[in-house]
Amino acid sequence: MTCQDTLNLQRFRRSMRLQGYDYRQSGAYFVTICTYQRHNTFGTVIDGNMVLSQWGEIVNDEWRRTETVRANVELDAYVIMPNHLHGVVLIVEDATANKSAKKYHNANLQNTAGSLGQIIGHFKSIATKRIRSVAATREAPVWQRGYYEHIIRNEESLNEIRAYISSNPGRWSEDSLHISGR
Numbered sequence: 001m002t003c004q005d006t007l008n009l010q011r012f013r014r015s016m017r018l019q020g021y022d023y024r025q026s027g028a029y030f031v032t033i034c035t036y037q038r039h040n041t042f043g044t045v046i047d048g049n050m051v052l053s054q055w056g057e058i059v060n061d062e063w064r065r066t067e068t069v070r071a072n073v074e075l076d077a078y079v080i081m082p083n084h085l086h087g088v089v090l091i092v093e094d095a096t097a098n099k100s101a102k103k104y105h106n107a108n109l110q111n112t113a114g115s116l117g118q119i120i121g122h123f124k125s126i127a128t129k130r131i132r133s134v135a136a137t138r139e140a141p142v143w144q145r146g147y148y149e150h151i152i153r154n155e156e157s158l159n160e161i162r163a164y165i166s167s168n169p170g171r172w173s174e175d176s177l178h179i180s181g182r
């Protein structure tokens with residue numbers, strides 16, 4: 001594939017993000033982040049319970065650290081599966097944030113400082129660096145490009161998502177992301 005082919009693909013790649021929505025604003029977001037080519041690198045499900053690999057432990061540590069290093073983030077329910085992570089991220093008002101910067105409006109806010117995109121990107125970057133420090137190969141990708149997100153709009157939806165997350169290991173064989181042998 002040439003550089004021009006790559007540019008053409010990027011031009012036609014559609015964002016799944018809600019156009020005009022400020023992903024820095026306070027709210028609850030359900031995210032799914034997949035491994036590269038959905039390889040089962042984070043562990044195994046045994047009898048409905050997730051057993052984390054060394055890489056899975058690193059991902060768990062870095063996911064939990066996300067709210068420690070970011071004043072505007074709280075984590076809710078999450079589960080690390082063999083080839084993906086589901087989690088609820090709460091973006092809360094950060095008392096130390098520049099209030100005038102929050103009022104600035106731009107149609108492409110998903111990757112600006114404090115946004116959901118920036119939070120997920122930072123998490124993936126740090127987890128990748130730690131994984132590569134213990135991996136046999138330091139060049140192979142860890143994550144699939146991007147991530148899936150859903151804006152959680154009410155308590156009922158939040159509770160349904162929490163139930164989905166907690167039951168995910170028990171339903172692994174039926175999961176749409178389950179790919180045997182990878």
